[in-house]
Amino acid sequence: NAGVTQTPKFRVLKTGQSxxxxxxxxxxxxxxxxxxxxxxxxLRLIHYSVGEGTTAKGEVPDGYNVSRLKKQNFxxxxxxxxxxxxxxxxxxxxxxxxxxxxxGQGTRxxxx
Amino acid sequence: xxxxEQSPQFLSIQEGENLTxxxxxxxxFSSLQWYRQExxxxxxxxxxxxxxxxxxxxxxxxxxxxxxxxxxxxxxxxAQPGDTGLYLCAGSALxxxxxxxFGGGTRVLVKP
Numbered sequence: 001n002a003g004v005t006q007t008p009k010f011r012v013l014k015t016g017q018s019x020x021x022x023x024x025x026x027x028x029x030x031x032x033x034x035x036x037x038x039x040x041x042x043l044r045l046i047h048y049s050v051g052e053g054t055t056a057k058g059e060v061p062d063g064y065n066v067s068r069l070k071k072q073n074f075x076x077x078x079x080x081x082x083x084x085x086x087x088x089x090x091x092x093x094x095x096x097x098x099x100x101x102x103x104g105q106g107t108r109x110x111x112x
Numbered sequence: 113x114x115x116x117e118q119s120p121q122f123l124s125i126q127e128g129e130n131l132t133x134x135x136x137x138x139x140x141f142s143s144l145q146w147y148r149q150e151x152x153x154x155x156x157x158x159x160x161x162x163x164x165x166x167x168x169x170x171x172x173x174x175x176x177x178x179x180x181x182x183x184x185x186x187x188x189x190x191a192q193p194g195d196t197g198l199y200l201c202a203g204s205a206l207x208x209x210x211x212x213x214f215g216g217g218t219r220v221l222v223k224p
Contacts, residue, residue: 004154031212033211033212035214040219041216041217042118042200042214042215042216042217043155043200043202043214043217044214045211045212045213045214048211048212050210056209056211058211058213059213090154090155092154092212094212096210097204097210097211097212098142098143098160098162098204099160100145100157100160101145101155101157101202101212103154103155103156104154105152105153105154106152106153106154
């Protein structure tokens with residue numbers, strides 16, 4: 001049982017480049033989330049989805065876009081990367097917002 | 113501004129001492145969760161509390177949900193070096209879009 005898988009695990013981007021982070025879950029969860037975590041801080045919600053085909057903004061959505069075309073996948077896109085987007089990105093999934101959220105291993109992104 | 117405020121931000125204690133971490137909000141939450149995160153890993157759920165006044169025990173860890181469901185605490189008795197990590201509270205509420213949002217975290221260091 002793989003749980004939540006994020007790819008890639010590490011990435012270095014130049015300012016202005018674009019990229020997509022992929023999150024896949026095999027638990028048939030409805031809810032999926034993208035968070036960013038900066039050094040010494042908690043998790044800040046970027047975007048989330050409560051089901052296939054739906055997305056919603058979180059606390060810090062600017063500069064990011066998401067898509068949930070299939071229930072098991074949640075994609076996070078950076079159209080034009082900025083140094084302020086250097087962070088560790090975590091994807092999570094859960095049955096609903098009240099039950100346990102399962103997290104991926106994280107993607108460490110550096111924008112230079 | 114985070115909906116959930118955790119205090120303290122950092123706690124350093126000796127093995128065998130007790131500690132308490134607080135999670136406060138001005139808003140009512142349907143449920144609160146506590147997670148622990150170790151370096152290089154995603155957060156892992158410790159407990160979920162859903163009823164005002166609820167107390168849950170997990171070995172040396174005691175979790176309490178405030179009567180008004182606006183705050184929670186985590187108490188560790190006789191802390192051990194293995195308790196070292198980042199402790200995060202997270203909550204969801206229908207009025208806030210049913211999304212799971214996290215506090216800023218408390219970093220705990222237990223010295224042997």
